[in-house]
Amino acid sequence: MEQLPGGRRLRLASSLGLGQRCWEVTLDEERGLLAWRDPRPPRRGADNCFVPTSEIIAVEETEQNKKQRSTGKWQKMAKPHAFTVYYVKKARNHRWRCRDVTFWCADEYLCNQWIQALKELLEMQKCRPKQLLVYINPYGGKRQGKRIYEQKVAPLFSLASISADVVVTEHANHAKDNLFEVNISKYDGVVCVGGDGMFSEVMHGLIGRMQKDSGIDQNNPKAPLAQCNIRIGIIPAGSTDCVCYSTVGISDPVTSALHIIIGDCQPLDVSSVHHNNTFLKYAVSLLGYGFYGDVLKDSEKKRWMGPMRYDYSGFKTFLSHHYYEGTISFQPAKHTLGSPRDKDSCRTGCCVCKESEQQLAEQRKKCGFKHEEDEDEWKVIKGKFLAINVVNMSCACPRSPKGLSPAAHLADGTADLILVRKCSRFDFLRYLVRHTNRDDQFDFSFVDVYRVKSFQFTSKLSEDNESSVTDIGKKRFGQFCRDHPACCCNIANSTWNCDGETLDSSAIEVRVHCQLMKLFARGIEENCTDEAAYSHSSIEQLL
Numbered sequence: 001m002e003q004l005p006g007g008r009r010l011r012l013a014s015s016l017g018l019g020q021r022c023w024e025v026t027l028d029e030e031r032g033l034l035a036w037r038d039p040r041p042p043r044r045g046a047d048n049c050f051v052p053t054s055e056i057i058a059v060e061e062t063e064q065n066k067k068q069r070s071t072g073k074w075q076k077m078a079k080p081h082a083f084t085v086y087y088v089k090k091a092r093n094h095r096w097r098c099r100d101v102t103f104w105c106a107d108e109y110l111c112n113q114w115i116q117a118l119k120e121l122l123e124m125q126k127c128r129p130k131q132l133l134v135y136i137n138p139y140g141g142k143r144q145g146k147r148i149y150e151q152k153v154a155p156l157f158s159l160a161s162i163s164a165d166v167v168v169t170e171h172a173n174h175a176k177d178n179l180f181e182v183n184i185s186k187y188d189g190v191v192c193v194g195g196d197g198m199f200s201e202v203m204h205g206l207i208g209r210m211q212k213d214s215g216i217d218q219n220n221p222k223a224p225l226a227q228c229n230i231r232i233g234i235i236p237a238g239s240t241d242c243v244c245y246s247t248v249g250i251s252d253p254v255t256s257a258l259h260i261i262i263g264d265c266q267p268l269d270v271s272s273v274h275h276n277n278t279f280l281k282y283a284v285s286l287l288g289y290g291f292y293g294d295v296l297k298d299s300e301k302k303r304w305m306g307p308m309r310y311d312y313s314g315f316k317t318f319l320s321h322h323y324y325e326g327t328i329s330f331q332p333a334k335h336t337l338g339s340p341r342d343k344d345s346c347r348t349g350c351c352v353c354k355e356s357e358q359q360l361a362e363q364r365k366k367c368g369f370k371h372e373e374d375e376d377e378w379k380v381i382k383g384k385f386l387a388i389n390v391v392n393m394s395c396a397c398p399r400s401p402k403g404l405s406p407a408a409h410l411a412d413g414t415a416d417l418i419l420v421r422k423c424s425r426f427d428f429l430r431y432l433v434r435h436t437n438r439d440d441q442f443d444f445s446f447v448d449v450y451r452v453k454s455f456q457f458t459s460k461l462s463e464d465n466e467s468s469v470t471d472i473g474k475k476r477f478g479q480f481c482r483d484h485p486a487c488c489c490n491i492a493n494s495t496w497n498c499d500g501e502t503l504d505s506s507a508i509e510v511r512v513h514c515q516l517m518k519l520f521a522r523g524i525e526e527n528c529t530d531e532a533a534y535s536h537s538s539i540e541q542l543l
């Protein structure tokens with residue numbers, strides 16, 4: 001074993017037993033890799049194996065009578081001194097699994113040396129959580145939250161020596177209210193088991209608590225908000241699971257649990273939504289008026305259908321083909337790199353998001369948390385819209401694998417504003433189908449997209465009501481289109497879909513807060529399988 005001057009281990013290399021043969025096993029702290037290689041000349045199927053030390057989940061001394069994971073049979077081990085390393089194995093489509101490998105050592109001293117070196121390495125990973133607060137929504141999605149946590153997640157947390165205080169929610173807002181009361185400093189993170197609605201609850205609890213503790217008035221739409229540094233982990237068990245899918249690349253409970261265990265960190269933009277100087281909600285994925293608002297409103301009555309309710313209400317809303325009149329004002333994002341029509345998407349280590357992080361740090365240095373007057377120009381658009389979507393992230397989900405705005409960034413301080421103007425049913429269907437395939441969904445004459453940092457909307461109905469509150473005729477005719485009774489123009493307002501929750505007001509004011517919170521995630525990885533991420537030559541070098 002080589003030593004660093006301070007006595008710290010740099011490289012541990014031994015010949016250890018694995019299966020029926022001896023393998024060369026190397027732990028290189030400097031390169032952050034554990035690798036094992038069959039020293040015999042390569043043959044088909046035989047391979048070098050390696051795992052980044054940051055992706056080791058646990059190391060355990062192996063009991064002499066070890067139950068073999070693969071066969072489930074009890075097998076008396078031939079050699080008495082062994083240790084097992086549990087690690088992340090990256091499979092296709094961003095799916096992660098926990099795998100283990102058991103190495104046999106010639107003597108107890110060598111075995112302990114390896115266990116100690118690996119345990120010290122794990123101790124050095126300071127970003128890993130030790131104590132978590134877990135909220136489970138037993139009624140989200142297919143109502144499997146409790147089972148998913150108990151069978152798939154809790155065993156992994158205990159393997160990684162993470163302790164968890166678990167709350168199974170008894171009613172809506174249970175988690176949110178609870179977060180205002182708990183001793184939050186006790187925890188290294190909060191985990192929600194459920195869908196986007198459950199995530200939204202936990203996020204509101206944490207951001208709200210943070211503002212309360214910092215004396216910030218959430219009702220002031222211009223107030224700079226205090227960043228929330230405690231990370232949230234999402235174990236997907238909902239109907240859409242858009243936040244999980246867009247930040248991890250898959251909606252899979254085991255994958256998410258492993259991102260939590262290894263302590264990943266992904267900053268996330270959050271939009272604040274206000275009406276008349278009153279705080280309404282925060283949003284991280286979709287703020288949708290028109291189509292997505294109407295789908296949500298209809299689907300809420302059909303919760304008993306589970307995730308299928310969105311297909312049913314989506315179809316119904318599509319047939320109704322309502323459009324809505326209103327005025328949109330927005331401030332275009334000027335200081336960020338990138339545009340919604342970019343071909344490249346936000347990926348792990350995204351340079352657009354990094355640039356925004358630097359700008360944010362500089363701005364904080366310059367004016368702290370003081371509000372800086374924003375003089376940037378506003379653009380105004382009036383029109384008739386089938387859908388108005390404001391997305392802080394791509395909104396990729398299993399129904400729409402590249403999302404509503406494939407090039408939107410998770411942490412650049414901007415949102416993409418997508419305006420779908422009145423068009424034929426056939427054209428709207430063509431647009432919706434492009435949510436599900438690779439074609440450019442902005443390449444339509446009736447679709448416009450802008451990257452914005454703030455946004456306002458007023459419906460024609462509320463403008464009319466405000467400008468002529470005494471016009472009794474208008475009020476009496478309420479919901480009907482007097483000019484064209486057979487058309488799809490809806491004099492009633494639509495509803496805002498805010499991350500899957502409805503908003504009470506149609507007139508809203510939205511501001512994007514750059515990187516207001518953090519998730520246990522790393523964004524979507526470009527080369528997601530181990531084989532793609534590490535070239536064989538770099539492993540050859542190590543061994």
Ligand SMILES: Nc1ncnc2c1ncn2[C@@H]1O[C@H](COP(=O)(O)OP(=O)(O)OP(=O)(O)O)[C@@H](O)[C@H]1O
Nearest residue numbers: 140141169170171194195196197198238239240241
């Ligand atoms: N015990 C509970 N009883 C009833 N409602 C609850 C309970 N716990 C949480 N909720 C509420 O249920 C709502 C929906 O939950 P969740 O987001 O987990 O599932 P979903 O709506 O099926 O999935 P998605 O949001 O991904 O479409 C949340 O807004 C949350 O506030």
Ligand SMILES: CCCCCCCCCCCCC/C=C/[C@@H](O)[C@H](CO)NC(=O)CCCCC
Nearest residue numbers: 196240242285286310314395399400432499500
């Ligand atoms: C003929 C083919 C048409 C196919 C159209 C498929 C379009 C799917 C796009 C899905 C976009 C989801 C955006 C995310 C929204 C979430 O914040 C929200 C809460 O979970 N989910 C919905 O509102 C649920 C919205 C579900 C809409 C159907």
Ligand SMILES: [Ca+2]
Nearest residue numbers: 269392409414
């Ligand atoms: Ca963004």
